[in-house]
Amino acid sequence: MKRFEKLSHMLASAALAVASVVSAGSISSLPAQAADFLANAPDGSADSGGICADQRVLKSIVSRFGYQVTHVPNLPTVGISAFSNVQQKRYEAGELPSAITRHYCDATAVLSDGEQRRVWYLIEEGQGFASFGDNVEFCVAGFDRWNVYDGRCRILR
Numbered sequence: 001m002k003r004f005e006k007l008s009h010m011l012a013s014a015a016l017a018v019a020s021v022v023s024a025g026s027i028s029s030l031p032a033q034a035a036d037f038l039a040n041a042p043d044g045s046a047d048s049g050g051i052c053a054d055q056r057v058l059k060s061i062v063s064r065f066g067y068q069v070t071h072v073p074n075l076p077t078v079g080i081s082a083f084s085n086v087q088q089k090r091y092e093a094g095e096l097p098s099a100i101t102r103h104y105c106d107a108t109a110v111l112s113d114g115e116q117r118r119v120w121y122l123i124e125e126g127q128g129f130a131s132f133g134d135n136v137e138f139c140v141a142g143f144d145r146w147n148v149y150d151g152r153c154r155i156l157r
Contacts (some may be wrong), residue, residue, distance in 0.1 A: 041113040051123055052105035053086045054096040061121060061138045072145050080140075082110040083119070089157070094125070101103075104156065109140055117141045120149075 051057065062080045068109040069075045086107040094101035108116050118141040127135035139153035149155040 051090055051103050052088045052107070052121075057121070057123055057134070057136055058083055060136045061119065063144075064132075064136075064138070065140060068143065072143075075143060075145060076113070078115070079112040080109045080119075081112050083107045084110065100127060106157070117143070118153075120153045122156050 015094075020068075066079050069077055069079070084107065086105065088103055088105050090102075090104040091101075094100040101124070104117060104120070105123065106120045110116055110121040112137075119138060121136060121138035122136075124135040126133075137156060137157050139149040141153060144151055144153055
């Protein structure tokens with residue numbers, strides 16, 4: 001009986017994940033209604049970072065960073081309030097049909113405690129869940145406690 005309960009829980013979780021992706025894909029063309037995370041540059045103009053400044057990418061980083069600080073022991077409980085100095089550092093075109101287009105970006109994250117930290121992130125086009133959307137990998141300076149990205153975020157730089 002426990003196996004059946006576990007299996008039905010796993011199937012329900014999978015169905016919820018698929019429904020989330022499908023509904024997210026259908027509303028992705030709508031304008032963002034929540035606050036934008038891109039802060040203004042010192043001269044008052046908004047930074048322009050192309051795909052690196054896409055609100056969906058930045059919101060993904062904010063959400064996943066919030067999960068990280070609550071689930072990794074001994075990290076301060078802070079959130080990302082805004083991003084500034086967003087820029088693309090490197091671009092790798094996926095020229096072959098099987099190649100993946102990658103954008104390497106960096107920015108300054110303004111944390112909820114007022115501290116500013118560098119954040120490096122990678123956007124892999126078409127590599128999201130079940131190949132819908134983009135995959136985003138990120139690393140905030142000082143928050144890679146388990147050295148996933150080589151401790152100082154070296155892998156994403």
